[in-house]
Amino acid sequence: ARLLNGPEASAGGTALVHVQVQLEPSLGPCGVGARLLVVIGFAGKEVARGEGEGPFAVDFEIPGPVSLWSPEDPALYTGLAALCEATEGSCSDVVEFQFGLRWLSMSDPGKLGPSQERELLLNGKLIFQHGVLYQAYWPESLITPPSTDALIDEVQRIKDFGFNLVRVHAAVMPALFYYLCDQAGLLVWQDFPAGDGRALPLWDQARAEVEQRYSNAALDEIVRTDESRAAFWRELQAMVSWLSPFACIVCWVPFNEAWGQAETIETVRWLRSFGGDRWINAASGWNDISDVFPGVDLGDIADVHNYEGPPFERLNGTFVNWPLPFAGKALALGEYGGLGLPMDNHEWSPDNSWAYGVVSRTSVELGEALLSMADRLATLLCESRVSATVYTQWNDIETEVNGLVAYDRLPKVSADVMREFARRAAEAHARCRPGAP
Numbered sequence: 001a002r003l004l005n006g007p008e009a010s011a012g013g014t015a016l017v018h019v020q021v022q023l024e025p026s027l028g029p030c031g032v033g034a035r036l037l038v039v040i041g042f043a044g045k046e047v048a049r050g051e052g053e054g055p056f057a058v059d060f061e062i063p064g065p066v067s068l069w070s071p072e073d074p075a076l077y078t079g080l081a082a083l084c085e086a087t088e089g090s091c092s093d094v095v096e097f098q099f100g101l102r103w104l105s106m107s108d109p110g111k112l113g114p115s116q117e118r119e120l121l122l123n124g125k126l127i128f129q130h131g132v133l134y135q136a137y138w139p140e141s142l143i144t145p146p147s148t149d150a151l152i153d154e155v156q157r158i159k160d161f162g163f164n165l166v167r168v169h170a171a172v173m174p175a176l177f178y179y180l181c182d183q184a185g186l187l188v189w190q191d192f193p194a195g196d197g198r199a200l201p202l203w204d205q206a207r208a209e210v211e212q213r214y215s216n217a218a219l220d221e222i223v224r225t226d227e228s229r230a231a232f233w234r235e236l237q238a239m240v241s242w243l244s245p246f247a248c249i250v251c252w253v254p255f256n257e258a259w260g261q262a263e264t265i266e267t268v269r270w271l272r273s274f275g276g277d278r279w280i281n282a283a284s285g286w287n288d289i290s291d292v293f294p295g296v297d298l299g300d301i302a303d304v305h306n307y308e309g310p311p312f313e314r315l316n317g318t319f320v321n322w323p324l325p326f327a328g329k330a331l332a333l334g335e336y337g338g339l340g341l342p343m344d345n346h347e348w349s350p351d352n353s354w355a356y357g358v359v360s361r362t363s364v365e366l367g368e369a370l371l372s373m374a375d376r377l378a379t380l381l382c383e384s385r386v387s388a389t390v391y392t393q394w395n396d397i398e399t400e401v402n403g404l405v406a407y408d409r410l411p412k413v414s415a416d417v418m419r420e421f422a423r424r425a426a427e428a429h430a431r432c433r434p435g436a437p
Helices: 006-010 148-160 175-184 205-213 226-243 264-274 363-383 415-431
Strands: 015-020 035-042 045-051 057-062 077-084 091-099 104-106 120-122 129-134 165-168 187-191 249-253 301-306 330-337 386-392
Touching: 006 015, 015 035, 035 057, 129 187, 129 415, 148 175, 148 415, 165 386, 175 187, 226 264, 330 363, 363 386, 363 415
Parallel strands: 129 165, 129 386, 165 187, 187 249, 301 330, 330 386
Antiparallel strands: 015 057, 035 045, 035 077, 045 057, 077 091, 104 120
C-alpha cells in the first residue's frame, strides 16, 4: 500500500491510498474483466473499501485522522483483497495483508543547516534515526536465520537496545524479518548486496598516481561487463519489487564504499521511479560523485563512514572537513564505532579476531567506551544537523569482534548501557536543533 497524499494525511486529513497486486500469469478461477476489491480495517473496524477498474490496482480513501506508522507508534492496517467477476459479482482468490502508512520527506530547502544540509522527516516531523549495522550472519547457518524464534528475538533485542533503525548491510533478509520490523516500529535502510569490483577511495595512493599520469582517468565508478550489468539490474529490480510492500523500509542504499558502483545516475533515476517514494542513499561511505555531476540527482543523503581513524581521527568535524559537496542533502554517519570485545569461547576465529575501534578487555570496559563515544557523537550532532547514525555493528561475524553481541548472540553489554547511549544521542539531537521545520 502506498500513501499518495502525505502532507494532507500527516495534517489529520483523509488519506488517499493506492494498493497494487501481482498476479500469476494464469487467469485461474477469474475470467477476463475481473476487478480488484479491497476492504480495509483498523482496530477491529472497517474503515474503507474500494474497487478497481481492473484486477491489478485500486485507489481508496481512509477518512482522517489516520494512524500513521512510526517507531513510536507502528500502526498497521489490515486488508482483504479479492478478485471479483465483472458480470456475476462473485469474488474469489481472497488474500489477507497488513500495511503501514507513512510519509517520507525532507525539511524545507529554505531552512538549511550550517553546512547547507537538509534533514529527513517522517510524517512531516524531524526524527533522529539511531541505527545499528546488521550483517545478519549466524555461526550455525550463515545468512539464514536458524529459526523463527531466533529472528523474533533478534528484532526485539535491537529495539530494546534503544535503536529505531537497522541498516541491513550486504544481505537481503527473509520476509519475516521485515514483517517483524513493521510490527516493532524499526526503520530499515536496505543495502543492495555489493558485487563486482571497487572504485578506489579519493585518498588512495594508487588512485592518485593513476590520476596524475592520466588526467582524464574516470575512476569514480567501475565498468561492468555485460553479464555483470545484466545481473545487477535484474537483482536490484527483483529486490525492490519484493520488499516494496513493507512500511519499515524507508531508504534504499544501492552502493556501499564503491563496491560494484556503476551507473549511479541511472540507478538513482530508476529508484526514484520504482522505489516507492523512499529516501535514496546512493553511495554510503565516501564515493558520492556529486562533485563530478553537479546539479544531477544523486540521492537524498550524504553518507560518511568515520571510525575515528584516518582521515578524520575523531567524530566531531566529520562533515565540516568532508571535501565532497552535500548542499541540499541530509547528512548520515553511515558507519561509526566498531568498538571490540572478544568473548572467550564465543569467537569464530580467536587467532584472527579484529575490530575497527578500540578493543576492550571486559564488558564493563566496553560499556564505558560506548558511553564515552556517545558523548563524542553528541558533539557531532550539535555541530552538524545529522539525520541518521549507524553504529557498527549488532553482532560479531566470523573474524570481526566489534558486535554489541557475540556471533552466537551472547550480549556483551547490558540493554541499560545501550539505552543510555541512545538517550544521550537523542538529547543532543533535540537540544541542538532549532524549532520544527
